[in-house]
Amino acid sequence: MMLTQADHARVTAAVTEAEATTDGEIVTVVAGQSDAYHDVALHWAVLGMLLALALLATWPGLVETLHAIVADPWSEAPTARAALTTALIAAAVAFLLFRLLFALGPLRLALTPHATKARRVRRQAMTLFRTAAEQRTRASTGVLLYLSLAEHRAEIIADAAIHSKVSPDVWGDAMAALIVAVRDGRPGDGMADAVSRIGMVLAEHFPRSHDDTNELPDRLIIL
Template identity: 40%
Template sequence: MRLNASDHARVAGAIAAAEARTSGEIFCVLAGQVSSYRDISLAWAAAAALLLPLLLIPLGFDPDWFPGVADGWEAAHLAAQPLSVSHAIGVYVVVQAAVFVTVYLLLRIPALTRLSTPRGIRRDRTRQAAMHQFLAHGLHVTEHRTGILIFAALADRQVEVIADEGIHSRVDAGIWGDAVEALTEGLGEGRPADGFEAAITLVGGVLAEHFPPRPRNPNEVPDRLVEI
């Protein structure tokens, strides 16, 4: 879900229109994915490899279930016991390895990766990525600390609005919820440009109310949306 040149122009125009009524600065970022979540897939695969093979034990786990493992000559019953135990351990390890690889590969399917990753982790990593973009684009060094970042992560299905301390100290943090909802709705319906425009309009309204234009009102941050 990438934006074309027309979409970028619409978002830039919405930012310019919003900033005409305020001394605040608005910047937008659309990310494809903020994390591969490979560590989460590995954790699930390791847990599955440890736990799922245990289900074989109540069923009377026997290496003979796996053709070729226990085939061979045994000298005598007592002498063969250590060999049988080693076969059982070896087969169990192979089963664990097979479960680990199978679960890991399944969880690398994007839809399953998202479903297997707790929402709290996706939210935290999206917030970290958004904060990185906030700092990288200089929204923390505006003259009156009135920068706002509107950030969306497509694959993670997360939206963040980050306001600098000049705004954060004067506006209830919950007021950004409408902007988050508007952008989320647009993304969910496959209309990212519409979502960003709606979010920008809402954010601009809040900024205009609390931070009207100053006599000297330079444009400190480019009016545009960045895709990463």
């Protein structure tokens, strides 16, 4: 899901229009993905390894079958040492196969728990907020609108002055408009719509002062 030049222009124009009525400053960021989730792949690989051991424990005959592949199939049943070695090799192979399978990014993302994706998106948004918006304005009136495309998740994080007057649930309409548009394949429209709604909230609580200046860039930032 890519944003076009027209999307960039639409979001930038929405930010400029929204900030015309408020002292608030809106920073818009779109990321392709918030995290690589390599640790999730590792967890699945470990689970696959344990599953292999569980199968061998449930059906011990599998050990003899696997052992016969590398040993003389007409020999006696494997010794305890040979059986444990076979189980260890089977577990290692299972781990490597799962690890290789989850090298595929789309599969890794699809099998990442929703709660994990939500935490990672929130963490990345907070990092960007501290870098790009937090206390970067004269009156601490910066807002970050962050969209992570792969996860279909977004975050709105407000600076101290805004947070003290506006409860997080007030951003619900903006978030809903953005997510619906993203699911419809219209991320540019969603970002622009969300910016307009954020601007209305800011204008209500922080109307524009006569000496207000544009302190943060209006352009859409792509990561």
